[in-house]
Amino acid sequence: MSGAFSLFESWHIPCTRFLSRTFQFSRGSYDMQRPIKRQALCFCRNMQTVTCEIVDASYVPAPQNKPKDKRSPQVETIGAFQKLPMVMPSVDIFHSAMRKAKRVLPTKGIANIARRERNRGAKQLDALMKELAVPLRGYIENFPKRTYLHPYERSLIELTLGDGNYEEVLRKVDALRKKVVSVGKEHASLCAKSLSKREAEERLTEGLEKLQEIFKREGQAVDNLLYIAKTLRAMPVVDLEMPTLCLVGAPNVGKSSLVRMLSTGKPEVCNYPFTTRGILMGHITINYQHFQVTDTPGLLKRCDEDRNNLEKLTLAVLSHLPTAILYVHDLSGECGMSPSDQFVIYKEIRERFDNHLWLDVVSKCDLLQESSVVFITEDGETNHLELAKYLKIGPKGAIHVSVKSEEGLNELTNNVHEVLMAQMGRIRSSKIPENIEVA
Missing domain, CATH: 1.20.120.1190 (Four Helix Bundle (Hemerythrin (Met), subunit A))
Known part of the structure; x- marks a missing residue:
């Protein structure tokens, strides 16, 4: 015979009682029976509930499993x-x-x-x-x-x-x-x-x-x-709540020079590829609002499997952080990579991160005006219309700048401010629950 039952005992004493009292006055007396409600002590005892099983006419306490804390460790934020x-x-x-x-x-x-x-x-x-x-x-x-x-x-x-x-x-x-x-x-x-x-x-x-x-x-x-x-x-701290502009492009196209010009960041600037060996941060203040600017290592023309850790670091920033992209092009050929190869990289990154806010910049335009070199692609796509336009003026709507002659820097600064303000709007709208309407 087997089964289970619970024991529980509880008892108490009534908490109220009524008394009567006689009142007397000097000019006469009379009895007034008035019930008076008094609070009495309340005694209560509870016995803990115990679950037992009946096994061969004997009471055996049943094993009780305590609920385990199933809360999983919380994923850390950046920092x-x-x-x-x-x-x-x-x-x-x-x-x-x-x-x-x-x-x-x-x-x-x-x-x-x-x-x-x-x-x-x-x-x-x-x-x-x-x-x-x-x-x-x-x-x-x-x-x-x-x-x-x-x-x-x-x-x-x-x-x-x-x-x-x-x-x-x-x-x-x-x-x-x-x-x-x-x-x-x-x-x-x-x-x-x-x-x-x-x-x-x-x-x-x-x-x-x-x-x-x-x-x-x-x-x-x-x-x-x-x-x-x-x-x-020593890794730079990126604030997810702060709008961020990420400079991307091939090595030695002038990203670090633009970071120094646009923000408080002071990355090393040298005339050879892969000067930037990690993620470098700078900040911009616009109307008392703070924004972040990141300088990233350059990207080469190759598949992801063949990329080094510096290139993968750039892709990790674009993949995991809510950033706007400032893509830098160098059509002068001074960076060491032909514009046709830069075009291939640009098309790949643009398609992969098309959901990011985007701004194109053609750097070193003072050298571009003096250059008469015509670059021929290795793939034989010289006659491709889109590539031909790119080799001449860069992507559609790109801003031509020169840090040396300061050409186009004011226009670039204004456009960067507009992009960052738009990025701030994206971040704020992403925090609003879907069931709340914004007026």
């Missing part, structure tokens, strides 16, 4: 890299832990010399183990898992550190922590079981040397984590 903990070099961690451990004294009141020495040795080994393990555990807990990062920062980790290197370093740090804890507990236990003062001192020395050897041999993982923290913390 997780600036929250990374400060990592100490492995040498500093060990020397600091050793100094603190050696200051640990035996428990007071132990008269026997052997007992006092093994107590001191066990406590010092335990203290050293904890001083080494605690910071390592803090690093493991406070470095975010890549799964819960913003897709943009996830891409930065992969492209900057290499695929899987971030997790591998954290795994090695955790393995070092576990080994330190295991060895520290083992030698502390051996020291506590010593039979003489001499044996306790030998066990203490042996344990300290063993922990030092482990940390010296495998502490490189901590130094690698220190490098990762410095690298990621």
